[in-house]
Amino acid sequence: MKVYGDSISGNCLKVKYVAGHLGLPYEWIETSVLKGETRTAEFLAINPAGQVPFVDFGEGRILAQSNAIMRYLARGSDLIPDDPWLAAKMDEWLFWEQYSHEPAVAVLRFKIKFQRVPLSDIDPILIKKGNAVLDLMERHLTENEWMVGDRVSLADVALKAYSQFAEDANLSLESRPNIRRWLSGIGKVLMS
Amino acid sequence: MKVYGDSISGNCLKVKYVAGHLGLPYEWIETSVLKGETRTAEFLAINPAGQVPFVDFGEGRILAQSNAIMRYLARGSDLIPDDPWLAAKMDEWLFWEQYSHEPAVAVLRFKIKFQRVPLSDIDPILIKKGNAVLDLMERHLTENEWMVGDRVSLADVALKAYSQFAEDANLSLESRPNIRRWLSGIGKVLMS
Numbered sequence: 159m160k161v162y163g164d165s166i167s168g169n170c171l172k173v174k175y176v177a178g179h180l181g182l183p184y185e186w187i188e189t190s191v192l193k194g195e196t197r198t199a200e201f202l203a204i205n206p207a208g209q210v211p212f213v214d215f216g217e218g219r220i221l222a223q224s225n226a227i228m229r230y231l232a233r234g235s236d237l238i239p240d241d242p243w244l245a246a247k248m249d250e251w252l253f254w255e256q257y258s259h260e261p262a263v264a265v266l267r268f269k270i271k272f273q274r275v276p277l278s279d280i281d282p283i284l285i286k287k288g289n290a291v292l293d294l295m296e297r298h299l300t301e302n303e304w305m306v307g308d309r310v311s312l313a314d315v316a317l318k319a320y321s322q323f324a325e326d327a328n329l330s331l332e333s334r335p336n337i338r339r340w341l342s343g344i345g346k347v348l349m350s
Numbered sequence: 351m352k353v354y355g356d357s358i359s360g361n362c363l364k365v366k367y368v369a370g371h372l373g374l375p376y377e378w379i380e381t382s383v384l385k386g387e388t389r390t391a392e393f394l395a396i397n398p399a400g401q402v403p404f405v406d407f408g409e410g411r412i413l414a415q416s417n418a419i420m421r422y423l424a425r426g427s428d429l430i431p432d433d434p435w436l437a438a439k440m441d442e443w444l445f446w447e448q449y450s451h452e453p454a455v456a457v458l459r460f461k462i463k464f465q466r467v468p469l470s471d472i473d474p475i476l477i478k479k480g481n482a483v484l485d486l487m488e489r490h491l492t493e494n495e496w497m498v499g500d501r502v503s504l505a506d507v508a509l510k511a512y513s514q515f516a517e518d519a520n521l522s523l524e525s526r527p528n529i530r531r532w533l534s535g536i537g538k539v540l541m542s
Contacts, residue, residue: 206486207446221438223445230438246413246422253415254399257448294398 162189163211164196166272168264168319169224170211175315176228179348180235184213192272224319225252228312237312244307251305251313259295262287263320266327277328288329292337295321299336303343310347318344354381355403356388358464360456360511361416362403367507368420371540372427376405384464416511417444420504429504436499443497443505451487454479455512458519469520480521484529487513491528495535502539510536 161177161184163170177184189195189210196208205212205222212222221227229252232238239245266288269275295317298305305313322341324331331338353369353376355362369376381387381402388400397404397414404414413419421444424430431437458480461467487509490497497505514533516523523530 206489207450219435221442223442223449225445226438226441229441230434233434242422242425243411246418249418249421250413250415253417253445253448256445257415257452258399260449261453297398 159183159216160185160187160214161211162187162201162205162214164189164191167191167210168323169260172224172315172319173211173213173227173231175318175348176231176237176312179237180231182231225256225312225316228315232312236309237315239307239311241307244311247306248311248313252316255313255316255319258287259291259317260320262291263324263327263329266329267320267323270328271323271326280328285328288324288327292321292324292329292334296334296336299340304340310344314340314344315348351375351408352377352379352406353403354379354393354397354406356381356383359383359402360515361452364416364507364511365403365405365419365423367510367540368423368429368504371429372423374423417448417504417508420507424504428501429507431499431501431503433499436503439498440503440505444508447505447508447511450479451483451509452512454483455516455519455521458521459512459515462520463515463518472520477520480516480519484513484516484521484526488526488528491532496532502536506532506536507540 159182161170161173163173163186165171165188174186176182189201191210195201196210202208204214204220207222209222211224211227212220213227214220221230229238239248262284266280266284269280270277304310305317318341320327321337324337331341351374353362353365355365355378357363357380366378381393383402387393388402394400396406396412399414401414403416403419404412405419406412413422421430431440454476458472458476461472462469496502497509510533512519513529516529
């Protein structure tokens with residue numbers, strides 16, 4: 159399979175983490191968002207949504223949306239709980255990540271680190287949202303080792319994607335020891 | 351099960367549509383976003399994310415995120431394709447709906463219809479995004495009867511939720527006949 163991704167994008171790294179952990183062979187096609195490579199006519203012809211990551215499985219089968227890609231690649235693996243209730247709680251976090259976490263933390267990081275927007279020009283509401291989602295995770299991880307159940311699942315991989323870059327978004331990990339402990343734990347599991 | 355939902359919210363209607371189609375008994379607890387009922391200490395104690403819909407299955411089992419709830423309720427039913435590839439394409443639309451469609455169409459509708467923000471005060475970028483997601487759907491539905499495969503799936507239910515209210519968001523359905531045809535078709539299947 160061919161993975162079109164931008165190495166600076168947490169959403170794209172999700173695909174790399176899952177494929178790597180499961181030992182799935184793939185070709186990585188570096189596609190830079192900053193250079194406008196997701197907005198060319200050629201790219202839009204393959205993926206009208208104009209987003210990375212997306213995966214080309216051949217024979218016209220292409221799949222976009224990082225969490226949908228992870229869910230497909232990881233089907234039947236230890237990254238998706240067998241128990242339907244735990245799988246539902248995993249899905250809950252996956253949708254929360256895309257609806258609430260990514261639009262705050264990833265967008266802040268993009269503006270501050272890559273677009274170099276001065277902090278004084280950043281919308282305070284976005285900063286408040288970024289802190290709120292990390293606070294919610296910190297509370298959850300104070301009482302739970304992982305986001306769902308007693309092992310690493312796609313919920314952890316999805317939320318690692320941008321939580322690990324929180325400092326780039328001017329959001330503190332120093333004050334959130336449980337997120338730091340959890341990030342370190344996921345890293346070890348994904349490598350094993 | 352108890353479904354906490356706001357009847358004016360497309361996200362909440364998704365749960366009603368799926369439970370209704372599958373004949374699952376439930377108690378609906380009307381929870382008004384406009385009246386601030388999702389922001390009370392009592393509500394936040396049950397659901398810290400402060401969002402509806404969420405479902406209480408009893409014994410401490412609560413589930414939020416409309417698409418995660420649908421996916422759980424509909425497991426094993428005709429609303430989720432058996433074929434893993436089609437299920438992946440369904441998931442792709444579910445995540446796209448929450449990341450790209452809902453933040454444009456639902457937010458526009460909320461501002462215009464419920465907050466009564468004058469059209470001249472609406473961010474033109476939001477209107478552009480609203481038209482772009484409907485155009486993408488219209489193109490897809492010109493060549494396909496349903497969003498995925500040859501029958502109604504959760505992808506259709508999720509995208510019906512706010513597409514049906516596009517006119518409330520000042521987005522035209524008049525000029526998008528395939529979306530109109532598709533909406534009518536889903537309505538018939540959900541009733542059957």
